[in-house]
Structure formats: structure tokens, C-alpha cells
Amino acid sequence: MAVLCGVDIVEIDRIRKSFDSCGESFRDRVFTENEIKYCESKKVVRFESYAARFAAKEAVSKAFGTGISKGIKWKDMEILNDPQGKPYVVLSEKAKEIYEEMNAKGISLSLSHCKSYAVAYAVIEV
Template sequence: MGSGSIAGIGTDLLRVDRIERIHARHGGRFVRRILGTDEQLVHARRQARDPRRGILYLATRFAAKEAFSKAIGLGIHMPMTWSRVQIINRRGGAPEIHLSGPLKDWYDARFGPAHVSMTDESDVVAAFVVVENLPRDQA
């Protein structure tokens, strides 16, 4: 972590079958609502290789975005929207939070680095987010 103090912590635990049911009912519309454009590309590749991997990807991202919204204290209210938060894996595989649009501007004025961890089992996924305060010289 960076040198900032903790501004917020969020966590989410989600049953995979909930995402399976929603995806079965709404398909691509649900994917486009929850995932940003970069995430949609990764999801499509994983879904094509193995539909179960596609569902787990969707579920972990859903949980991570819920945890992020809790950590910043907004819930899913403007400027927070699902697609303005993307959880993209770095080269080594570690997930990283990428923000866009009005949410990025809002966040950058209030917070420092954000950190995310996700895990999945066959029937549940979990995500944990820690958000740091702005460094003192930026606050």
C-alpha cells in the first residue's frame, strides 16, 4: 500500500447462482450494464473458452464494484455507475481499479490509491477494497 491512511473499506460476498440467474434472464444487456468496455472484451474471451469462467468473471467484477462503492461511501449512486469502474488485471495477474468519466474526477478530488482483492469458489465470490486518503500534500 501507499503511505496514505485508510479512508474507506468495502467488502462484498455474492452467491454465483444469483449472477447466473440474472445473466440467463438478461444476457448481453446485463453484461453491458455491469462491465466497462475493457472488461467486456475479457469477459467475451473467457465466456467463449468456458461459460463458467465467464460467469465467475462477471460475478467477481460485480462483487468488486459493490465493495468499491461501499469503500467510497456512495453505493450505486451518481457519479458511481457500474461501467465507470473497471477491474483490470495487471500483467502479473493482480487486479487493479480503473475509473472513468465523472466518477474519476469525483474520486481523484477526494481519495488516494484504491486496492482490490477478489476470490471465487464454485458457489460464492468475495471482494475486498481498501481506499486510501489523499496524500497530505494533495489534500
């Protein structure tokens, strides 16, 4: 078995500034309804939650080898959490096609954040 890896780190202030300058247009372009609902429920760490999901989407797209906009768009990936809090990705039909063409067997995610940064690591098993 082989693995494809992607990692991304985001300054939380960068996400906060994107919200300040672009507001809902930025949010609605990048995040799904479920992601928005989750992040908005995290009042104290709202921007940290958005930044972690932003980083996760970047990390997954890097693991795919496409990056954002070269095959996979922001909303082609939805970053959710299971009941225990473990993050996972739900793929759109378009992203599933790429996933299946790769003969992928699974995607694992790890997200973290501190006061200034959010980081995500994605592994695709092929």
C-alpha cells in the same frame, strides 16, 4: 494515512440467472467492453469472473461511500488485471472527480471466488 474499506460477496448463481433472464442487456449495463472480453475468454470460470468483477464494483463503490447509483454507476469503474493477474480499477472521469475530492492516493483490490461465491475487498487510501 486513513483507509476506506468496502467488501462485497455475490452468489455466482445470481449472476448466472441475471444473464439467463436479461442476457446481453444485463451484461452491457454493468460491464465494460474490456471486462466482457476478459470474462468471455475464461470459458470454464466465465460466470465466476463476471461475479468477481460485479463484487469488485460494489466493494469500490462502498469504499467511496456512495454505493452504486448514488454517485457512481456500474461503468464508472472498470476492473482489469495487470500482466501478473493482479486486479486494479480504472475510474471514469466522473469517478475520478469523486476520487480527487477525497484526496485519495490509491485503490487496492482483492478478488476471489469458489464454486458458489465471489468476493471482493477494496481499500482506498486517503
